[in-house]
Amino acid sequence: MTLLPRVDEYSCCGHGDCAAIAPHVFRVDEIAVVTGEGSDDVVLEAARACPAMAIEVVDEATGEPVDL
Amino acid sequence: MPSRILIAGGGLAAQRAAETLRARGHDGAIQVICAEPVAPYDRPPLSKELVGTPFRPAEWYADNDVELLLGRRACALDVGARQVALDDGAVGYDALVIATGSRPRRLPALVGRPNVLELRTVADAERLRSALTPGARLAIVGGGFVGLEVAATARRLGADVTVIEAASAPLARVLGPSLGGWFAALHRAEGVRVEVGSGLEAALPAVAGAPVSALVLADGREIEADVVLSAVGVAPETRWLAGSPLAGDRVAVDPCGRTVVPGVWAAGDVVGGDHWEPAARLGAAVARSILGLDVGAAPPASFWSDQYGIRIQLVGSAGADVVEIDGSDRSFTAVLRRHGAVCGALLVGRPRELPTWRRRLADAATERKAA
Numbered sequence: 001m002t003l004l005p006r007v008d009e010y011s012c013c014g015h016g017d018c019a020a021i022a023p024h025v026f027r028v029d030e031i032a033v034v035t036g037e038g039s040d041d042v043v044l045e046a047a048r049a050c051p052a053m054a055i056e057v058v059d060e061a062t063g064e065p066v067d068l
Numbered sequence: 069m070p071s072r073i074l075i076a077g078g079g080l081a082a083q084r085a086a087e088t089l090r091a092r093g094h095d096g097a098i099q100v101i102c103a104e105p106v107a108p109y110d111r112p113p114l115s116k117e118l119v120g121t122p123f124r125p126a127e128w129y130a131d132n133d134v135e136l137l138l139g140r141r142a143c144a145l146d147v148g149a150r151q152v153a154l155d156d157g158a159v160g161y162d163a164l165v166i167a168t169g170s171r172p173r174r175l176p177a178l179v180g181r182p183n184v185l186e187l188r189t190v191a192d193a194e195r196l197r198s199a200l201t202p203g204a205r206l207a208i209v210g211g212g213f214v215g216l217e218v219a220a221t222a223r224r225l226g227a228d229v230t231v232i233e234a235a236s237a238p239l240a241r242v243l244g245p246s247l248g249g250w251f252a253a254l255h256r257a258e259g260v261r262v263e264v265g266s267g268l269e270a271a272l273p274a275v276a277g278a279p280v281s282a283l284v285l286a287d288g289r290e291i292e293a294d295v296v297l298s299a300v301g302v303a304p305e306t307r308w309l310a311g312s313p314l315a316g317d318r319v320a321v322d323p324c325g326r327t328v329v330p331g332v333w334a335a336g337d338v339v340g341g342d343h344w345e346p347a348a349r350l351g352a353a354v355a356r357s358i359l360g361l362d363v364g365a366a367p368p369a370s371f372w373s374d375q376y377g378i379r380i381q382l383v384g385s386a387g388a389d390v391v392e393i394d395g396s397d398r399s400f401t402a403v404l405r406r407h408g409a410v411c412g413a414l415l416v417g418r419p420r421e422l423p424t425w426r427r428r429l430a431d432a433a434t435e436r437k438a439a
Contacts, residue, residue, distance in 0.1 A: 020424065051348075051370060
């Protein structure tokens with residue numbers, strides 16, 4: 001399974017936790033943007049750690065959101 | 069699964085509950101009772117920029133079939149009939165989310181004065197903004213985060229600002245005297261008068277309903293003002309629950325936001341917190357709980373404030389007995405310890421340290437549980 005993160009620009013507060021956990025996947029300036037891919041584990045960890053819960057994770061194969 | 073979900077309150081927790089319900093597949097009705105005449109908006113910018121930022125574009129609500137009952141107020145809860153009485157009519161529910169937030173505390177000396185403002189709504193922010201003409205003398209009663217943020221904003225707009233704090237320093241009750249002293253020094257360096265150590269005694273003239281011309285402190289100090297901001301904290305908005313099983317000074321909930329009443333959840337300030345992250349998280353958790361989904365554990369919460377372009381962040385819990393400061397005047401980390409253990413950190417001008425600290429505190433909590 002390949003998991004892709006999506007940042008909700010309205011909810012992101014730019015805390016930076018995602019980029020600290022997955023620096024190859026996220027970059028945070030004002031808000032977070034997805035800059036690359038990471039392992040499923042690291043993507044899930046980053047999404048679960050988001051204090052604003054602004055990261056959704058989607059299964060690339062089905063397009064369905066994954067339960068965090 | 070409940071088909072009609074009613075959310076009483078239109079703030080952050082309400083918004084996150086509605087969004088999560090739709091994102092997780094709820095296809096029944098969602099109604100949101102918004103006391104204000106505008107769609108839900110984010111409140112932190114109220115004190116930072118004197119505006120409220122809408123959470124979503126206006127069409128989001130129609131696109132997601134979320135019905136906003138704007139300008140309506142929840143007045144009473146009938147748990148037997150599963151009904152919320154509004155100021156005009158009533159709405160039934162299968163599941164109810166109580167998210168009525170909080171209301172500003174008021175000082176008797178300032179009630180009923182036309183130039184005494186408070187800051188809780190976007191309408192309040194507009195009133196304050198129009199009062200802050202360059203040179204206007206603003207007296208802020210209360211040196212908490214809201215009072216200090218408004219002080220910084222008002223200085224930027226050219227107002228003459230005084231902050232009045234009854235404790236020995238701003239935020240001293242939350243962060244202790246040494247960090248409180250840093251906040252006092254910061255604001256003084258930016259041209260704010262910071263009057264500490266004495267509470268508000270009276271407003272002059274001593275004529276009910278007259279505009280305030282000066283504030284008198286308990287020790288006799290007098291502060292002249294054209295406009296006064298009362299910023300002495302908030303209390304959960306639970307008055308409408310009087311007569312219901314949930315009456316009280318806050319609504320008690322479990323980690324999923326469930327109350328003791330079947331079919332009723334609560335989230336946001338009404339459960340007794342007053343910070344952004346816990347409100348967002350519990351709003352989403354409530355939605356998941358209503359839908360029968362698992363609710364994950366929350367990471368250590370953080371809180372942020374912006375003053376004079378400096379990002380200030382508190383992570384973990386305050387109430388430290390020892391504070392260790394590392395850094396320089398406008399860029400430092402204050403490690404907060406209680407009974408020898410690290411309980412939190414205040415980051416000043418160091419936003420990139422936040423994730424590290426959140427992790428460190430989460431690991432410490434896990435270790436404590438394991439021990």
